[in-house]
Amino acid sequence: MRVIASANQKGGCGKTTTAINLSSSLSLKGQKVLLIDFDPQAHATMGLNITPSDLEKSIYDVITPKGDELLGIKDILVPIKDNFDLAPSSVILSAVEQELSGMEGREDRLLNAIQALKEPYDYIIIDCPPSIGHLCFNALRACDEVIIPIDMSLFSLRGVAKLLEIIILLKDKVGHDVKSRALITMYDRRTRYSRIVLEKVKAEFGNKVFDTVIRYNIRLRETADYGLPVGDYDKHSIGHKDYEDLAEEVIGSQAAKTYPELNTVNVAQDVLHKTEGYIDMSMKSPVIEQPLTEVEEFSTYSPQSNYSKMVEAIATRSTDFFLNDEDE
Numbered sequence: 650m651r652v653i654a655s656a657n658q659k660g661g662c663g664k665t666t667t668a669i670n671l672s673s674s675l676s677l678k679g680q681k682v683l684l685i686d687f688d689p690q691a692h693a694t695m696g697l698n699i700t701p702s703d704l705e706k707s708i709y710d711v712i713t714p715k716g717d718e719l720l721g722i723k724d725i726l727v728p729i730k731d732n733f734d735l736a737p738s739s740v741i742l743s744a745v746e747q748e749l750s751g752m753e754g755r756e757d758r759l760l761n762a763i764q765a766l767k768e769p770y771d772y773i774i775i776d777c778p779p780s781i782g783h784l785c786f787n788a789l790r791a792c793d794e795v796i797i798p799i800d801m802s803l804f805s806l807r808g809v810a811k812l813l814e815i816i817i818l819l820k821d822k823v824g825h826d827v828k829s830r831a832l833i834t835m836y837d838r839r840t841r842y843s844r845i846v847l848e849k850v851k852a853e854f855g856n857k858v859f860d861t862v863i864r865y866n867i868r869l870r871e872t873a874d875y876g877l878p879v880g881d882y883d884k885h886s887i888g889h890k891d892y893e894d895l896a897e898e899v900i901g902s903q904a905a906k907t908y909p910e911l912n913t914v915n916v917a918q919d920v921l922h923k924t925e926g927y928i929d930m931s932m933k934s935p936v937i938e939q940p941l942t943e944v945e946e947f948s949t950y951s952p953q954s955n956y957s958k959m960v961e962a963i964a965t966r967s968t969d970f971f972l973n974d975e976d977e
Contacts, residue, residue, distance in 0.1 A: 650770055652763060653899070654792040656777035656785065658811045662800035663834030665692040666869055668776035670888070673878030674896035676732035680771040685722070686738035687759065687788050688778040694737040697729055698876025701739035709742040712758045713749070722762050746783045755783065760791040781811055789815055794828045800835040801846045832895070834863040861895040863888070
């Protein structure tokens with residue numbers, strides 16, 4: 650069983666779209682898949698036509714302490730289609746950080762819930778919240794691999810940098826390895842800006858980027874309104890083809906073979922260094938500066954952790970950290 654998180658600290662970069670459509674494409678290839686919506690905004694749940702307010706139980710009830718009542722992921726599963734189940738979320742999940750404050754082993758709640766599963770899933774995909782905090786830390790603690798969507802923007806790269814800091818801390822503090830790879834999303838080959846950024850990212854990040862590129866496709870936006878994976882909405886769309894290609898690439902690259910010659914921490918540190926350097930270059934270069942029509946999408950979920958000093962230190966750190974001294 651492979652546990653893969655879809656994560657980036659920037660909202661609107663294709664994180665949830667990737668979680669939903671990768672899960673669906675894997676299931677269409679005969680893989681048994683569980684998608685865990687671990688975001689209080691419950692976008693993955695709503696994106697599969699499930700109304701959070703109609704649910705009696707959600708992933709919140711599995712993660713939060715409930716006295717003697719022990720709920721497992723199996724108790725909240727919602728079947729989506731053949732080989733594809735959902736562990737739904739709801740807004741109450743945002744209360745978890747305070748409820749687990751001071752609780753021993755709070756960072757392992759999701760990991761323990763996954764390990765208790767009896768169902769023989771081939772893949773578990775976790776849709777992470779667009780924030781630094783206990784939920785994100787819990788998700789990364791539970792996974793073996795993380796897919797980091799990058800939507801060709803400076804804001805997205807800053808999200809990558811903060812996420813990689815957590816990955817490095819996980820290895821340093823608790824000895825947990827997470828293998829990370831970037832995924833280019835919302836790529837519009839018609840624009841010179843996108844082509845230049847794609848070439849630069851692939852040149853800098855090398856095999857730490859998926860070969861598959863998720864092209865900009867209006868069908869991917871429309872699917873959210875219909876509550877369907879793109880393959881069920883329009884199997885002829887380029888969005889479906891791209892996620893089919895991504896599923897093939899994920900299946901073909903086992904986690905242990907992703908970086909056969911490199912230590913995971915060294916990989917994360919290398920990517921972090923390249924990301925910081927690329928951010929600095931992007932800030933200075935007039936060739937690939939942000940188009941005026943691009944609007945940054947901010948998350949409504951608080952990036953603060955109330956009780957994890959280590960995670961809070963990252964969350965509250967100024968974004969100026971990612972710039973060189975000469976830029977301050």
